Amino acid sequence: MPARTGRPPKISRADIVSAAHRLIEAEGTESLTMRRLAREVGTTPMALYHHVHDKEELLLLLLDDYAAAMPRPELPDEPGERMAAAAIAMHEALAGVPWIVDVLRADDLLSVNALWYPETIIDAAVRAGLPLERAVAAYRIIWHYTAGEITARAAALRRREEGRPTYRRQVFGALDAEALPRLAEVGGRWEELTARDTYGEGLRALVAGLLINGLATGRSSVKRSGSDDQMD
Amino acid sequence: MPARTGRPPKISRADIVSAAHRLIEAEGTESLTMRRLAREVGTTPMALYHHVHDKEELLLLLLDDYAAAMPRPELPDEPGERMAAAAIAMHEALAGVPWIVDVLRADDLLSVNALWYPETIIDAAVRAGLPLERAVAAYRIIWHYTAGEITARAAALRRREEGRPTYRRQVFGALDAEALPRLAEVGGRWEELTARDTYGEGLRALVAGLLINGLATGRSSVKRSGSDDQMD
DNA sequence: CCAAGTTTTTATACGCGTATAGAAAGTAGC
DNA sequence: GCTACTTTCTATACGCGTATAAAAACTTGG
Secondary structure (H helix, E strand, O other): OOOOOOOOOOOOHHHHHHHHHHHHHHHOHHHOOHHHHHHHHOOOHHHHOOOOOOHHHHHHHHHHHHHHHOOOOOOOOOHHHHHHHHHHHHHHHHHOOOOHHHHHOOOOOOOHHHOHHHHHHHHHHHHOOOOHHHHHHHHHHHHHHHHHHHHHHHHHHHHHHHOOOOHHHHHHHOOOOOOOHHHHHHOOHHHHHHOOOOHHHHHHHHHHHHHHHHHOOOOHHHOOOOOOOOOO | OOOOOOOOOOOOHHHHHHHHHHHHHHHOHHHOOHHHHHHHHOOOHHHHOOOOOOHHHHHHHHHHHHHHHOOOOOOOOOHHHHHHHHHHHHHHHHHOOOOHHHHHOOOOOOOHHHOHHHHHHHHHHHHOOOOHHHHHHHHHHHHHHHHHHHHHHHHHHHHHHHOOOOHHHHHHHOOOOOOOHHHHHHOOHHHHHHOOOOHHHHHHHHHHHHHHHHOOOOHHHHOOOOOOOOOO
C-alpha cells in the first residue's frame, strides 16, 4: 500500500545521501554543509533533519555506502596474518575517506556495511585461539589504534596544508636538554621521523602482543612466516 | 624597558588562560566558548584572537597547565614495564580532561609541559634495546593507540549521557548471522563487552609486541631500514 | 464536505568560531 | 605639537549546525 497518511515527502534519505556524494565529488569535503546540501537537494536546511538525525548520522550513511563498495582483500590462513590483513584493509578503507575524522569521533565502529572488518578480525582472533570475549577485546584494541592513527594522519596532513608555523619546531628549538635528553637527541629529526608511516609496524606489534598475551605461551604463530613485508 | 610602542594591552594571554580555567571549573566544559570567555575576561570576542591564534591553541595552553600539575609516577626499572607505566600515566592524565577530544584532533603530542611523557617512553624503549629511531616510532604508535582509546572512551561517555537510541543495538538486532557469524554470536553482549576498560591490556600487548619486534626476531624487520621508501 | 490527525516542510532564531576593516591608544622622530 | 608608525581592541558580518514553532499537504472517519 503506497498510500500513507500525512504530507507526502518531497525528498528521501536516499536523495540526501546521493546529493551528498555528488557534492563531495564535485566540490570537495568542505562543501558538505547542511545548508549547501539543502540547496543541492532543492529544499530547506531543516527539511533534511526529518530524514537524518544530524550531520554525524549523514556522514555515517556516506561511510556505509563507501564501505559497501570497498573491495575485500584476500585473507591468509595463518590467524595472526589474517588479523593483520583485515586490519590493514580497514585502515586503507578509512584512510581514503577525507571526512572520516568526524566519524571517528564516534564510538567503536561501525556502519552496517563495514561490519565485515570487525567480523573478520574477531574471527581470526578466535581462530588464533582466543576465547570470544578476548577476541572482541582484541578487535577493539586494534580499532582504537587504527582510529588514533588515522586521526593523527589527518591532522598532520591538515597541518602540512595550512603551512602553519610548526609549533613543534618551536618546541623542539627550546628543549631543555638536561630534563629531556632523548627528545633533544632526536632534535630536528622529529619532523622527519614522525612523517613516516608506522601503521603496519604498530599493527604487527599489536597483533603479536595480543596473541602472545592471550595464549599464555607465545605460540610460534606470531613469528612472521614469509610474506610479511607489505606496507601501505 | 617596560615601555613598548603601540596601544597598551588590557588583557594578556595569562588572563585569558586563567579565566578559561575559572570558567571550566565553574560552569563546565561546554561553557568554554570564545564569546563566553570574552565576557568573562571583560572584553570582546575578537580581542582574544590577538593573544591566542584560535580556540585549539587555547585548549593546548590549558592542557599545558594541566600537564604541569600532574604528578609523575614511580617508574619501574625493567624497560618494558617502564614504558607501560609512563604510557598509563599519560593515559590517565589525558583521560581526566573532558575537553581533551578537541586537542586530540591535533597531531602527535604535545604541549611543552607534557613532553615528559614522550621523553620517558622513548627513553625506556631505548633502554629496552631499540635504536633511537625505532624508539620514536614505538612512542608514536603508543600515542596513536592512546589517543584513539581516549577518543572512543569520550564518545561512549557522550552517547551514554545523551541516551540516544543506541544505533548499535539496532545494528546488532538485524545481523545477518550467515555472513557475520562471530558478531551474531556476540550479539547482545556487545554493549557489555565494549564497556570494559581494555586500555591496559592493549598497551601491554603493544609494548610486548614492539619489544619483540625490535629485538629478537626484529633485526629482520630492520633490514628494510636502508631503502625506507614509504609515503604517508 | 468537513474536522481531526499525521507527516513533512518552512520560517525564524540562537550561539558558535572567526574573517575583515577600521578605530583607539600608545611611542618616536621631527 | 604634529605626523607617522605600531599595537591592541572593537564593530560588523559570514556561514555553520540545529532548536523551536508554525504552516502545508496529505489521509481518514464522520
